[in-house]
Amino acid sequence: MSILDEILEKGKGVVSSVSKNTDTAVRFSKLKVKATQLSSDIKVKNEKLGAIIYDMVKTNVKENEEFDALIAQIDEDYAKLAEISAQLDELKNVVTCTHCGAKTKNENSYCPKCGTKLPERKVEEQAEDNKDDEV
Numbered sequence: 001m002s003i004l005d006e007i008l009e010k011g012k013g014v015v016s017s018v019s020k021n022t023d024t025a026v027r028f029s030k031l032k033v034k035a036t037q038l039s040s041d042i043k044v045k046n047e048k049l050g051a052i053i054y055d056m057v058k059t060n061v062k063e064n065e066e067f068d069a070l071i072a073q074i075d076e077d078y079a080k081l082a083e084i085s086a087q088l089d090e091l092k093n094v095v096t097c098t099h100c101g102a103k104t105k106n107e108n109s110y111c112p113k114c115g116t117k118l119p120e121r122k123v124e125e126q127a128e129d130n131k132d133d134e135v
């Protein structure tokens with residue numbers, strides 16, 4: 001390999017690692033925005049739900065389609081929110097304890113708060129990183 005080739009190779013490495021960090025930061029802030037949006041969506045839906053319940057009590061009507069639909073939507077939002085927070089954890093390299101809910105560093109095997117054994121992480125990230133480089 002000539003010196004020029006070596007320099008070019010090194011240059012490539014630097015560029016790809018920088019773009020990877022930027023990519024992580026962008027993904028992180030996008031997820032944060034989504035999580036904030038979902039939280040405020042849930043808040044709005046909960047307020048609507050409150051108004052509907054008030055009406056149901058006042059009018060003594062026990063069935064309301066909008067009520068059922070809202071409950072389903074809120075459940076969906078909570079599921080999405082949980083998914084996003086798991087993705088955020090992954091980007092931050094933390095895991096959430098299944099027992100007490102404390103967040104801890106990925107490399108810990110046991111929860112520092114309650115001592116529960118933490119789920120082992122799958123080591124599949126290498127493969128994913130290689131895919132990123134090709135793009």
Ligand SMILES: [Zn+2]
Pocket residue numbers: 097098099100101102111112113114115116
């Ligand atoms: Zn714990």
